[in-house]
Amino acid sequence: MxxxxxxxxxxxxxxxxxxxxxxxxxxxxxxxxxxxxxxxxxxxxxxxxxxxxxxxxxxxxxxxDHTFSQPERPKGPDTLVVADANTQFGAEDVRGRLLEPEGPKAPRPPGVDRLPGPGEMVVSPALKKLLASDSGALLRERLPYRVTGTIGEEGLVGSQELTYYAGATGLAQRIDSSSVARIVAFGEDVRGQEDERLDPVLILLILVIFTVLLxxxxxxxxxxxxxxxxxxxxxxxxxxxxxxxxxxxxxxxxxxxxxxxxxxxxxxxxxxxxxxxxxxxxxxxxxxxxxxxxxxxxxxxxxxxxxxxxxxxxxxxxxxxxxxxxxxxxxxTAKPSRRRLWWRLLLPVGGLAMLYPMTGKGRENGDFNQYLVVGGVLLLLAGVTALLPWIVEAVVARLGTGGVSWQLAIRRLQLSSGTAARTVNGIAVAVAGAIALQMLFAGVEGDYREPTGKDLRRAQMQVDLREDTKATIDGDNGALAQLRSTKGVEQAILLSHSYFSERAKNPEHTVEVTVGDCDALRLLANLPTCRDGDAFRLTGAEYDEDRTDIVKAGATVWFDPSADGDKGKEIAWKIPAGVRTAPSVDGLHGYRVGGMLLTPSALPKNVRSTLYSDIYLRLDRSMPEAADHVRNTAWRLDPLAGAWMWESTQESKKFAAIRQGLFVGAACVLTLIGASLLVSQLEQLRERRKLLSSLVAFGTRRRTLGLSVLWQTAVPIALGLLLASAVGLTLGAVLLRMTATAVRVDWASVLTMTGIGAGVVLAVTALSLPPLARLMRADGLRTE
Known part of the structure; x- marks a missing residue:
């Protein structure tokens, strides 16, 4: 006691x-x-x-509000029809819903006090601010509703989220659409559902991210x-x-x-x-x-x-x-004893020993041991902090010749190399971890990203017009003409789709039908000649069989066949005698389609009601607002029309979310690094205030002292970044081997991470120069 x-x-x-x-x-x-x-x-x-x-x-x-597997409900006093009306504005996602209450007890979304009526909408604070600004002019054309309220915090995921709920009519007639549903409560379809479990590699990424950032x-x-x-x-x-x-x-x-x-x-x-x-x-x-x-x-x-x-x-x-x-x-204050190396090497060696048993495990052999992962990464990064003082001491002991500023800096480092190493330890650890993470992300992203196959040379945007839209497709004022005349559109291609089967009920096989003019159909097949009224049977499809038993001249087929429990339109059509064969080619989506190609006149009018249409657009890439002009035109055609930009690759949402979390965390850590380095630099200058004042009093030029401070920072940083690169590459290679991924080094990323670390230090050094100038005064020799 x-x-x-x-x-x-x-x-x-x-x-x-x-x-x-x-x-x-x-x-x-x-x-x-x-x-x-x-x-x-x-x-x-x-x-x-x-x-x-x-x-x-x-x-x-x-x-x-709804899922694709939601069961149909009858209309009642407590039902609400909800339609997806999501859109984009520039690079920002805008979450939108159209609401049609069917009774006095219709549910309200979280954060909404009163359901908006037709022509009204309630918006998030961020969207309200955007709509009121000059930059939101194009978005106001797409959301011409009158703002009657603001969505409360409990109805928003983030403070800067762009969200709206607008009142609408006539949605009940469109419930068969995949984006329109009748509900009795918000959130009911996800209660009790569990998120899909992360695979072991994603869990490994999360563990390494937290360890590296902390x-x-x-x-x-x-x-x-x-x-x-x-x-x-x-x-x-x-x-x-x-x-x-x-x-x-x-x-x-x-x-x-x-x-x-x-x-x-x-x-x-x-x-x-x-x-x-x-x-x-x-x-x-x-x-x-x-x-x-x-x-x-x-x-x-x-x-x-x-x-x-x-x-x-x-x-x-x-x-x-x-x-x-x-x-x-x-x-x-006397010359310290030489630092020993052997125990410093034990840390990275111990870290490698902890990670080695998981080499080659991949995602197929269960989860990685989280304690071994965290412990191994910690020991490897701790090895940076242990080895750097020894490296700085060993290197600066062999330096000396040079200008006055260089000699002042090196002598200071020789006297207190430990202080210099402590200053850069944090940035070295951060760079080592960043290099390892970059290698790991680059190595496994191929498993979570796949090419879409879309041909971005011929089209960059797609507009889907739903089959129940009131807008006509062709004609002088049809959807195609309006999109072709939209500002920023260079070319618009219309392709409509349906399917038929060999029998009206419970079909065994279905055949896709694509309708378009000759220029559009040539994007899908090699057509020797083509004119309106022609029909073609495709061969060489990539995924579909050539149904020659169904697609043959004179055969009767049924569009929109029905199955047990479903109701179809069941429209009969006789395949014309003049149908010709054409080989399929790689289309806009990157694969060869099958079935039949029809020009508009070859399709009976009563079948057109079964079509759903896509319009593919080539944009003027010199006009950044072209996509928003297209979205505004699509909204005028149908508020539920889909309009989105094409991407060359498609990425896993969970992988993208983890990477986004890494970027946010890295931004916070870099801010901390800069602020902490600045505090550390100011503390060291304060410690040497009398020494600096003495040198100035004896006639040393201020420029020389400023350069000496720069050298005192540059030498440890250079050594620290070299060590960080070596440790980061080693850790990255080990992590890739753990995920059973080939070890590849993206040298551009390594140089980028190293450059960011050096840039932070240079910025801190520049910010410390004004205090240094104040300290280099003769009155700094005063004492109490």
């Missing part, structure tokens, strides 16, 4: 020194607290991630509690002079660090609350949240509150093990 009291008394004395050491003590404590506080802020943001994901998922589920935070916090180390050790020598033994002195020093870390917890909480409030007004890489989402998990927040002060005490005690503090001074 006496030992506990002794520890408590010494730590408390150190805390009093931290806050009672005059202006010098307060400055040192405040710098430590700011450095720790920045790290605590990011840790608190991390503890809020589970709640953010849960809230976003819950709100998305709460407003879900490791630099821990490094920065460990470096922050050591601010002012040299001056602190001189004060500790004075304590030894008045009778304190070495153990008591170390405990007092740990108490000083504890005081700074406790203040850092307070500042970190304040920074977090400020950032939490500001988060509602910003959008990072297309992701936004409400302040209420950012509520840290209590258990994780308590862990941060305990771990940060405990870490500050442990780091200080470990640091002082290599320092001999005597009553007359600190022995560390």
């Amino acid at each position: 006496s030992a506990v009291r002794q520890w408590s008394r010494d730590l408390a004395m150190g805390v009093r020194f931290a806050f009672g050491g005059g202006r010098e003590g307060w400055t040192r404590t405040l710098l430590t607290a700011v450095g720790v506080g920045l790290g605590v802020t990011l840790l608190l943001l991390t503890t809020a991630v589970p709640n953010v994901l849960a809230e976003r998922s819950a709100r998305e589920h709460a407003r879900a 490791m630099p935070v821990a490094v920065f916090i460990a470096a922050a509690v050591r601010f002012g180390g040299e001056r602190r050790d001189r004060r500790l020598a004075a304590l030894r002079l008045v009778g304190s033994d070495s153990r008591m002195t170390r405990r007092i020093a740990a108490g000083e660090a504890l005081g700074g870390s406790l203040l850092g917890l307070v500042l970190g909480t304040v920074f977090f609350l400020i950032g939490r409030q500001a988060a509602g007004s910003v959008e990072v890489l297309g992701t936004s949240v409400f302040p209420s989402y950012l509520t840290p998990t209590p258990a994780l927040a308590a862990l941060v509150a305990v771990a940060v002060p405990a870490a500050s005490v442990l780091v200080t005690l470990l640091t002082l093990r290599g320092v001999v503090i005597e009553p007359l001074g600190v022995v560390r």
